[in-house]
Amino acid sequence: MFKFAPYLLKTLWRHRTRTLLTVSGSAVALFVFCFVLTVQQGLEQLTKQDDSVLVVFQANKFCPATSHLPQDYDRIIGEMQGVRDVVPIQVFTNNCRASLDVVVFYGTLADKIRQVRDFTLVGGSWSAFEGHQDAAIVGQTLASRRGIQVGDKFSVGDVTVAVAGIFTSENRAEEDYVYCHLDFLQRTRGLDLVGTVTQQEVWLDESADPEQVAAAIDAKLKSGQIETDTRTKGAFQASSLADLIHLIDLSHYLGWACLFLMAVLLGTTTIMTVEDRIGEHAVLQTLGFSTLRVFRLVMSETVLLSVIGGCVGIAMAALVLSQAGISVGAEAVTIAFEPSWNMVVTAAVTSVVIGLIAGIAPAAHAARADIVTALRFSG
Amino acid sequence: MSLIHVDRVSKQFRKGSETITPLSEAELQIDRGEFVSLMGASGTGKSTLLNLIAGIDKPTGGRIVVDGTDITQLSRTKLAAWRARNIGYIFQTHNLIPVLTAYENIELPLLLLPMNRSERQRRVEIAMTAVDLVDRANHYPRQLSGGQEQRVGIARAIVTDPTVVVADEPTGDLDTETSSQILDLLQRLNTELGTTLLMVTHDSDAAAIAGRQLRLDHGQLVEQGERVSVAVHPEAS
Ligand SMILES: Nc1ncnc2c1ncn2[C@@H]1O[C@H](COP(=O)(O)OP(=O)(O)OP(=O)(O)O)[C@@H](O)[C@H]1O
Ligand SMILES: [Mg+2]
Numbered sequence: 001m002f003k004f005a006p007y008l009l010k011t012l013w014r015h016r017t018r019t020l021l022t023v024s025g026s027a028v029a030l031f032v033f034c035f036v037l038t039v040q041q042g043l044e045q046l047t048k049q050d051d052s053v054l055v056v057f058q059a060n061k062f063c064p065a066t067s068h069l070p071q072d073y074d075r076i077i078g079e080m081q082g083v084r085d086v087v088p089i090q091v092f093t094n095n096c097r098a099s100l101d102v103v104v105f106y107g108t109l110a111d112k113i114r115q116v117r118d119f120t121l122v123g124g125s126w127s128a129f130e131g132h133q134d135a136a137i138v139g140q141t142l143a144s145r146r147g148i149q150v151g152d153k154f155s156v157g158d159v160t161v162a163v164a165g166i167f168t169s170e171n172r173a174e175e176d177y178v179y180c181h182l183d184f185l186q187r188t189r190g191l192d193l194v195g196t197v198t199q200q201e202v203w204l205d206e207s208a209d210p211e212q213v214a215a216a217i218d219a220k221l222k223s224g225q226i227e228t229d230t231r232t233k234g235a236f237q238a239s240s241l242a243d244l245i246h247l248i249d250l251s252h253y254l255g256w257a258c259l260f261l262m263a264v265l266l267g268t269t270t271i272m273t274v275e276d277r278i279g280e281h282a283v284l285q286t287l288g289f290s291t292l293r294v295f296r297l298v299m300s301e302t303v304l305l306s307v308i309g310g311c312v313g314i315a316m317a318a319l320v321l322s323q324a325g326i327s328v329g330a331e332a333v334t335i336a337f338e339p340s341w342n343m344v345v346t347a348a349v350t351s352v353v354i355g356l357i358a359g360i361a362p363a364a365h366a367a368r369a370d371i372v373t374a375l376r377f378s379g
Numbered sequence: 380m381s382l383i384h385v386d387r388v389s390k391q392f393r394k395g396s397e398t399i400t401p402l403s404e405a406e407l408q409i410d411r412g413e414f415v416s417l418m419g420a421s422g423t424g425k426s427t428l429l430n431l432i433a434g435i436d437k438p439t440g441g442r443i444v445v446d447g448t449d450i451t452q453l454s455r456t457k458l459a460a461w462r463a464r465n466i467g468y469i470f471q472t473h474n475l476i477p478v479l480t481a482y483e484n485i486e487l488p489l490l491l492l493p494m495n496r497s498e499r500q501r502r503v504e505i506a507m508t509a510v511d512l513v514d515r516a517n518h519y520p521r522q523l524s525g526g527q528e529q530r531v532g533i534a535r536a537i538v539t540d541p542t543v544v545v546a547d548e549p550t551g552d553l554d555t556e557t558s559s560q561i562l563d564l565l566q567r568l569n570t571e572l573g574t575t576l577l578m579v580t581h582d583s584d585a586a587a588i589a590g591r592q593l594r595l596d597h598g599q600l601v602e603q604g605e606r607v608s609v610a611v612h613p614e615a616s
Pocket of ligand 2: 425426427547
């Protein structure tokens, strides 16, 4: 087939305006498709993870600003069966609603962070963080989005922290958060939050059944000061993001629509070139090109257009997603949009499939044309 | 046995209720190395006959046997492979592929045969020398004159060394001067390389250069004048 590559490429080059337009259209379609894919994957990562981690929240509260649990619940929960560790967390966010620029502060015990998070400092030091009350470590995505550097003071609302480090994490969503000292966050806003936290994060033994332990925690604290609602971290994050999840589910259709448009565009372009070259294809068949060979030539043309467009779209999406550090969040939970190899491979395969689908009808049209009749169109 | 045997071949076209029968039980035999011209009034079915022999059309009835193969029995795919090996087709409007250079146009039919690059190059060079176009190898069709384009078309038809070369009004689009050059070329192909040629033409002077002249009349082939024997070079075919 490569013997015919010059013919294929020269044909595309001859109609370069048409080729360029089709490639651009396909690129845009696949760019959007990649975005949708990334959003879906980001959401999936967030809601499917951490089955062995529970989040204890105040019952019937949804916004972190309104959930208040006694801090010493950590001791009660910590003594329960199946529980390995409990981390009290005070959450402060600039925006409870869905937003593209959520800043979330997690105030917790400094020594626990390194136990329960996989953070790697890319700037600053742990000792600088641990040694200062108002120190904080900032996720890299947020840092680059807001232009934050080690040594800066960083304020949101009444909270002002000194940046002692910038961290990266396997879990990209974490890179959107600021971690600071629990008692610092409890005191800062002039509210009397000392002794209360927003939530307790519960780490389970490997053998423990998350559902069972969650039910046991809620049952045990039912008679306590504040009633609780305990869920796995994935389920908790899914419910925090419930409104966004609906939107993201809808974006499925956007992805499909883009692929459909791309197929239509490719199909239209190819059918046009086939109509233009009906005589040329008849000449090729007269020379001895078989029906199948003409079919494959037209198919290759469509797939080539589709793949070139696809590669441009994927490259653009990967660049934008990795550079812009876009994330969307609600109720102090954010979804990170991060390009992945999974996205690249899925989108590349998709572009081939779309090219194949779009090429079938035009290729069959070209291959099945009656040679003698078609020759009348040539010359 | 003759190289081409058109055996009681009929061809009908249906246009609504009307039936056109350009060929009705036509009979024709062509020997290896012959140069046959075919004349006839417009619409009598000359191109139809040529296309049947070239295997790009199927008859309504009868058989066409070329070099021992009954091509009317071949499937579309087999017929394509057969054309690649056995037929050189010279069009009236040359029908070169506009995006390919003269060289690439001539090479195109060779790509269908099992052949390496150097063998292809050798054959293309021979064909280009035969039509005297070596210096135009890298020109695109739009950069060539009508006569040069037709010469590329001829080179493309002979490059595979086919069993038969058919030409449908090869000089129909050319001026007198260029026409006679092309006709000279065809005649040389026949006498020097022993190529079997079947040429449709409207021009009786052109027809006269062929060793044997036929006329298509009412669906039947009629010999014109004496059948002249031409030199055959079996070793060259
Ligand atoms: N596909 C077709 N459908 C219907 N009729 C056809 C078709 N092809 C050819 N014909 C008819 O068959 C007859 C013979 O056509 P053909 O093209 O073979 O004539 P010709 O002798 O080559 O004419 P010309 O000298 O003008 O090229 C004509 O009457 C033509 O109208
Ligand atoms: Mg004709």
